[in-house]
Amino acid sequence: xxxxxxxxxxxxxxxxxxxxxxxxxxxxxxxxxxxxxxxxxxxxxxxxxxxxxxxxxxxxxxxxxxxxxxxxxxxxxxxxxxxxxxxxxxxxxxxxxxxxxxxxxxxxxxxxxxxxxxxxxxxxxxxxxxxxxxxxxxxxxxxxxxxxxxxxxxxxxxxxxxxxxxxxxxxxxxxxxxxxxxxxxxxxxxxxxxxxxxxxxxxxxxxxxxxxxxxxxxxxxxxxxxxxxxxxxxxxxxxxxxxxxxxxxxxxxxxxxxxxxxxxxxxxxxxxxxxxxxxxxxxxxxxxxxxxxxxxxxxxxxxxxxxxxxxxxxxxxxxxxxxxxxxxxxxxxxxxxxxxxxxxxxxxxxxxxxxxxxxxxxxxxxxxxxxxxxxxxxxxxxxxxxxxxxxxxxxxxxxxxxxxxxxxxxxxxxxxxxxxxxxxxxxxxxxxxxxxxxxxxxxxxxxxxxxxxxxxxxxxxxxxxxx
Amino acid sequence: xxxxxxxxxxxxxxxxxxxxxxxxxxxxxxxxxxxxxxxxxxxxxxxxxxxxxxxxxxxxxxxxxxxxxxxxxxxxxxxxxxxxxxxxxxxxxxxxxxxxxxxxxxxxxxxxxxxxxxxxxxxxxxxxxxxxxxxxxxxxxxxxxxxxxxxxxxxxxxxxxxxxxxxxxxxxxxxxxxxxxxxxxxxxxxxxxxxxxxxxxxxxxxxxxxxxxxxxxxxxxxxxxxxxxxxxxxxxxxxxxxxxxxxxxxxxxxxxxxxxxxxxxxxxxxxxxxxxxxxxxxxxxxxxxxxxxxxxxxxxxxxxxxxxxxxxxxxxxxxxxxxxxxxxxxxxxxxxxxxxxxxxxxxxxxxxxxxxxxxxxxxxxxxxxxxxxxxxxxxxxxxxxxxxxxxxxxxxxxxxxxxxxxxxxxxxxxxxxxxxxxxxxxxxxxxxxxxxxxxxxxxxxxxxxxxxxxxxxxxxxxxxxxx
Numbered sequence: 009x010x011x012x013x014x015x016x017x018x019x020x021x022x023x024x025x026x027x028x029x030x031x032x033x034x035x036x037x038x039x040x041x042x043x044x045x046x047x048x049x050x051x052x053x054x055x056x057x058x059x060x061x062x063x064x065x066x067x068x069x070x071x072x073x074x075x076x077x078x079x080x081x082x083x084x085x086x087x088x089x090x091x092x093x094x095x096x097x098x099x100x101x102x103x104x105x106x107x108x109x110x111x112x113x114x115x116x117x118x119x120x121x122x123x124x125x126x127x128x129x130x131x132x133x134x135x136x137x138x139x140x141x142x143x144x145x146x147x148x149x150x151x152x153x154x155x156x157x158x159x160x161x162x163x164x165x166x167x168x169x170x171x172x173x174x175x176x177x178x179x180x181x182x183x184x185x186x187x188x189x190x191x192x193x194x195x196x197x198x199x200x201x202x203x204x205x206x207x208x209x210x211x212x213x214x215x216x217x218x219x220x221x222x223x224x225x226x227x228x229x230x231x232x233x234x235x236x237x238x239x240x241x242x243x244x245x246x247x248x249x250x251x252x253x254x255x256x257x258x259x260x261x262x263x264x265x266x267x268x269x270x271x272x273x274x275x276x277x278x279x280x281x282x283x284x285x286x287x288x289x290x291x292x293x294x295x296x297x298x299x300x301x302x303x304x305x306x307x308x309x310x311x312x313x314x315x316x317x318x319x320x321x322x323x324x325x326x327x328x329x330x331x332x333x334x335x336x337x338x339x340x341x342x343x344x345x346x347x348x349x350x351x352x353x354x355x356x357x358x359x360x361x362x363x364x365x366x367x368x369x370x371x372x373x374x375x376x377x378x379x380x381x382x383x384x385x386x387x388x389x390x391x392x393x394x395x396x397x398x399x400x401x402x403x404x405x406x407x408x409x410x411x412x413x414x415x416x417x418x419x420x421x422x423x424x425x426x427x428x429x430x431x432x433x434x435x436x437x438x439x440x441x442x443x444x445x446x447x448x449x450x451x452x453x454x455x456x457x458x459x460x461x462x463x464x465x466x467x468x469x470x471x472x473x474x475x
Numbered sequence: 476x477x478x479x480x481x482x483x484x485x486x487x488x489x490x491x492x493x494x495x496x497x498x499x500x501x502x503x504x505x506x507x508x509x510x511x512x513x514x515x516x517x518x519x520x521x522x523x524x525x526x527x528x529x530x531x532x533x534x535x536x537x538x539x540x541x542x543x544x545x546x547x548x549x550x551x552x553x554x555x556x557x558x559x560x561x562x563x564x565x566x567x568x569x570x571x572x573x574x575x576x577x578x579x580x581x582x583x584x585x586x587x588x589x590x591x592x593x594x595x596x597x598x599x600x601x602x603x604x605x606x607x608x609x610x611x612x613x614x615x616x617x618x619x620x621x622x623x624x625x626x627x628x629x630x631x632x633x634x635x636x637x638x639x640x641x642x643x644x645x646x647x648x649x650x651x652x653x654x655x656x657x658x659x660x661x662x663x664x665x666x667x668x669x670x671x672x673x674x675x676x677x678x679x680x681x682x683x684x685x686x687x688x689x690x691x692x693x694x695x696x697x698x699x700x701x702x703x704x705x706x707x708x709x710x711x712x713x714x715x716x717x718x719x720x721x722x723x724x725x726x727x728x729x730x731x732x733x734x735x736x737x738x739x740x741x742x743x744x745x746x747x748x749x750x751x752x753x754x755x756x757x758x759x760x761x762x763x764x765x766x767x768x769x770x771x772x773x774x775x776x777x778x779x780x781x782x783x784x785x786x787x788x789x790x791x792x793x794x795x796x797x798x799x800x801x802x803x804x805x806x807x808x809x810x811x812x813x814x815x816x817x818x819x820x821x822x823x824x825x826x827x828x829x830x831x832x833x834x835x836x837x838x839x840x841x842x843x844x845x846x847x848x849x850x851x852x853x854x855x856x857x858x859x860x861x862x863x864x865x866x867x868x869x870x871x872x873x874x875x876x877x878x879x880x881x882x883x884x885x886x887x888x889x890x891x892x893x894x895x896x897x898x899x900x901x902x903x904x905x906x907x908x909x910x911x912x913x914x915x916x917x918x919x920x921x922x923x924x925x926x927x928x929x930x931x932x933x934x935x936x937x938x939x940x941x942x
Contacts (some may be wrong), residue, residue, distance in 0.1 A: 048522040050529075050593040055518035058599035062517075074598065075619055075813055090613040114607035122602035128516040130542065130786055132525035133814065135589035135596025135821070136781040138540055140581035144556040152542055178645060178804035185803070194691075219802045224661075224693045260504055312605040314811035335686045336803070337645035338651070342779035343810035346542055347600065354602070367696075 015212060031218065036367045047423045051132050058130070064088065065118050069458055070099030071119075091458035107433040108463040113260075113411065116456040117375075118309030121367045131346060138342040148339025149176050154375045157317055158353040161294075163361045167282050168296045172319040173326035177298035177333060180282050180303035185219050186256075186336075187299055187318060190328035191252045191276040192227040205231035208254040209269050209443035211414070211438075233271035233443065251275045257295075258283040261442050261450035262392045265272050265289065265411025282306045287368030289408045290399030298322065306411065306454075308364070310352045315344045365401065372409035375453050376458060382467055387411070388474045390416045413451040425449045431471035434463065495752075506777040510755070518599050523598070529653040531555065536925055538568035546619060550610070558790040558925035574900040575930040579877065580727075583923040584842075585776030588834045593820045598813060605809040615806025616643050624784055628761075630828045632867050633751050636761045639786040640793035643807045644800060645782035647749050647770035649722075652686050652767055653803075654785060658719045658743040659793035671743075673700035675721040676736050678728050678909035680747070683721045690728035695719065700910065701736035718742045728909050728917035729859045730877025732756065749773045750909075754835030756875045757866030765789065773817045773878065773921075782811045834869065842920050842927060849934055855941045857883045880918040892916045899937035901930065 057074065058226065064072035066088035072186055076087045090099035093106035122129055143150055153176075158169045177183035192204040206220045210233050220230040231237070234253060255277055257266040268277045279300045285307055304314035320326040333339055355364050383389055392414040396407045415436070417425035425447050426438035439448030451463065515522055524541065531539035541743075543554045557566035560573035575818055610617055625636045643649035659671040673687045677700050687697040698704070701720060722744055724733040735744045746767045750756065752774055770783035782846035787793040800806055822831050850856055859881040863874045882903070884892035892914050893905035906915030918930065 046519075048519070049526065050523035051597055051599070052513075052515070053524050053594055054597035054599040055515040056513060058517065058518050058601055062601060071603070072602070075605075075610075075617060075816060112608060114609075116607055119603050119606055122606070124601055127520055130518055130521035130599060130601055132521040132597055132599045133541070134517070134529060135592055135818065136538070136586050137585055138542075139589070139776050140583055141579060141778045142581075150542060156831055178808065182801070182804045189689075198697060215802065222656075222799065222802045223690055226691045226693060309606050311608045311805075314804060314806070314808045332689065335648070335682065335689045337649045337781060339781070340779075341645065341781045341808040341811040343814055344808045347810055349542060351602065354614040 018415035030062075039053060054132055061087075062126070065098075066090065067094070067098050067100040067303060077138075091456050093462050094332070094458070105433065106462065107430075107435055108459065108466050109435055110436045110451040110455075110463055111372075112184055113305075113311070113454065115306055115309040115311055115411075115454045116459070117371050117454045118364070118368060119459060120396075122309070125354055125358075131349060131350045133343060133346065137346070141338060148334065149174070150342075150345045150349065153345055153393070154350045154353070156349060156356065158452055159356055160352060161319075162354065162362075163438075164286065164291065164365070165294050165301070166291050167281065167319055168294050169319060172321060173323065175320060175326060175329045175333060176317050177316045177318065178314040178337060178340055179311075180280065180301045181215065181219070182314075182333070183301045183316050183318045183329070184278070184280070185223060186329045186332040187278045187301065188228050188252055189199055189225075189332050190325045191250070191299070192225070202249055204228040204250040204252050205237070206252045206254070207234045207237060207270070208233055208256075209234045209266070209442035211259070211282060211439065211448070212254065213219065213256055213260045214441050214443075217443075218443075232431065238269050253277050254280060256280040256282070258289045258408065258410060259414050261437070261448075262414040263288065263394060263408050263412065264392070265292070265397070265408075266333075283370070283411055286365040286399065286401045287372055287409070288411050289300075290397035290406045291401045292397045293400065296394055299325065304348055304350070306349070308355070310347070310351065313328075313344045315340060317346045355427055363399075366390065369409060372453065376407070376409050378464055379453070379467075382464065382471055386471055386474065388417065388419055388422070389471070390418055392416075411452070411454045413453055415449045417447050417449075417450055423447060429470075432473075433466045434470070481882055482928065488565065491732065493634045515907060526757070527817075528554075528815065529593070532565075533557065534565050558923050560929050561925070572900070573625060573929065574897075574902055575926065575933050576920075577903045577918040577930055580772075580778070581827075581923075582773055582776040582778055582878075582921045584838050584921045585831070586923065587774070587834060588831055589818075592821055592825075595726040595825070598817045600813065608805060615801065617809075617812045617816065617818060618701055620812055620816045620819070623816060623823065626823055627819055627828075628786075630823065631753065631758065631832070632749065632761050633758050633766055634769070634786055635761050639788060640790065642785050642787060642793060642796045642800060643812070644783045644785065645781040645804060645811075646778075646805055647747065648682065648686070648714045649800070649803065650768050650783050650785045650878045651745070651747070651779075652690060652769065653714045653799040654792075655687060655695050655719055656692075656799050657787075657792045658717070658745070658766075659692070660717055661694060662746070669716050671695040671719050673719045673721070674698050674701045674737070675723075676733070678726070678911035678915070679721065680723055680727045681908050681910075682733075684910075689804065689914060705736050711822065712889060713831070716741060718846055720744050721747060723747040723749070723755045724877035726879060728879050728904070728911075729881040730755065730875055730879065731859070731863060732759070732864070732875075746881070750878055751837070753832040753840055753866065753868045754876070754942045755878050757864040757873045758868045759864045767793065771815055771818070775822070777814070780811045780814055784806060815821070829868075836869075836876060839878075839920065843874070843876050844919070845931055845933075849931065849938055853938055853941065855884065855886055855889070856938070857885055861882075865882075877918070877930040878921045880920055882916045882918055884914050884916075890914060896937070899940075901934045901937070 059074050061074050063141045070088040070090035072087045093103045095101050095103055154174045161167045177422045205227050208216050217230050251270050253268055253270050255266050255268050259266050279297045281300050282303045283306055287451045300319045305311040394408040396405050399406045417428055422428050426449050429436055429449055436449035436451045439446045528539050528541050537555040537557035539554040555566045560570045562568050562570055602674055621641045628634045628636045634937040673695050675683050675821050684697050703838045718737050720735055720737050722733050722735050725731050746764045748767050749770045750773055765788045767786045861875040866873050889895050893916050896916055902918035906913045
């Protein structure tokens, strides 16, 4: 059948319309038009590399990172970092009889939060980004980031920032010793001072002791548990000794909200508030102490970025901490500061700023429900007792959902709880590491979902045998 | 005139050809096609932000950085960081009678190198990049980056890496004290040891003294200039004292290739090789010492990234340094490590890997020619004497082109050379800061071109008056 001839002028206008649609679909709105037509130039390769890496699935049981792919001359690395108990180049193989490594505190439970905010949380760093030592105000501390940290604390209501100085460190770790240094009298300037006594209440985070002993300073010395000093009249040492007490609240390993054991004019207290976020604990009130330390690691989950901060009331203490930071590392990596800024911006600008805490708390709550259920009828093992509190952030009474389980072996013969668990393929930290009884073991609950699954699997099996 | 009717089937094939061209211009080459058609999805916003920031010109006298723009809720920052003597929101205003700040060691002379390699040196960091503490091998040190550092030293021929362990630090700064710590006998383990004596030869970099004094350790103590110890029989202290000597080669402030002053079984030497790159010095031979420290700051110019490394011969010393790094900061920021990896990849993969050194040396050489010319006929000021050496990297004899000028005031009355220069609007570091005579001043020569222009302008004016 012969085709019916069409009107050529109609053809021409059809072509024109097609071209109009294809080439300038956004002529009615120039802003949207710019958005649609924008194409990367010098950033294209970096953007593509990042998307290629993100597209490597690792069978859903691992993660590919940019480190292996940014390199032109380097293509033979295994690209996938596999989750616990998975292996192979694409993490597709499962390791039978594999142990749960519940030792580390890798905060990967927040990874899904950031994967869902890929667009919002990405940053592209140019080759010439902040090559110099200082920001425009001549310091090593980003002023904008200071303002964001203040906004964050005001929004969460977990720490007072008014009238406080803010100093940055490579994670809270670097700030712990900076604070000890700043609170210690300087032996060279006043020869009648004995070294400050650094103390903590067991069970306590071992880094306080290890770090203080590592630096082996004339100005301060680790002097064990606060219980050794609490009942002595501190005033008798008034003129010769300063006490520096570490208070971890919520506590690592057991999640309790702690208060200082020592008081007096010769006592200085360092509040380690690494876990004082709604993920892990009800927030009864805004913390208002002389020196408070926080870390991004347990807030956003970015342990690898090594970014923490201290809120400091006294200007002289702040200045001593700055001197410490300058002479130790010349401040904190500008890349880490840029990343912290971007991540805090995502937190603060999404909705009312509470999304990450809803996500974090919801994840931790589910894990604690599973854990409590498994252990509910056990006479062999028990968990730490936790008291519900009113949470000023969620505006209701809630249970704590700590980062770690502080498990106790209740049987008389199970003196070495770590060994009991290890035999059941669960590797935790023994109680003695925290200056507590070895009937206790600390188990990490903030790892990836794969890791938590393995832990729960082994615990269920152990409990089924132990009944 | 009536239009001639066209063949409708020809119209249709024309439309099809147009569509073919517009929609699949690359059907003949699928690879190129993918490259052309690839469009960013979740990385687009970050890529655009980076290009927008890079497009802010700051009148050619400043730089806009991402820190001010990544923030949704923050649009009121002055975006431009202006170069010395320029000011205003777009750095368009020139400050009359402005001083040259020749104090800092900001290595911005390499910034143009990276701006010309925008595409190659950009990295896009996803929100979930390396949130955990460790790399897949369980350490805090990127194994790929270790391999790149080894390749770099082999290519440049400035340090032996075979049989060496590599440890990372937050710049060389953190590694200086880590090395002192690792070389010191531990007082708690052997009570008959006295603290190690930390020494250096004047003029020397003041951080060695300041940092050692800051930590005020029982294990080591700053004991001044090597000249105090050189002529004493070291063997008389053999059983009681260890010496730890800092050797900076090339030296800061004066650029000389230095050797250890002290020798003996009780002497340990830390080679600070921050400036041992072809930018600044001929490379007579590959350095082959027990402990050598390098920093990205003076290699690529990225001082703000806080990334350095040490090459260590002895395993026990390496392990002590690792312990120090772990307990001080839990290793180095993973963002800094990723950036270092990308930058080294750009260095190593372009041509034969020598481009940055050609650029760096060429820039420094031009600056030294200008400087020498200005001062050539002066009887009032002199520069440090520098000896040409054979450079195994450039394969010819060349002059050193140090990072700093070590200027001397020759007039009897000019005892305070710093004050003389300051009156002429040139702010350097006084000689006494380096434990040298105040007839000397250290002037930074590695800043931005704008800064160097101001320095030269003021120097010319001073010399014209001083003749």
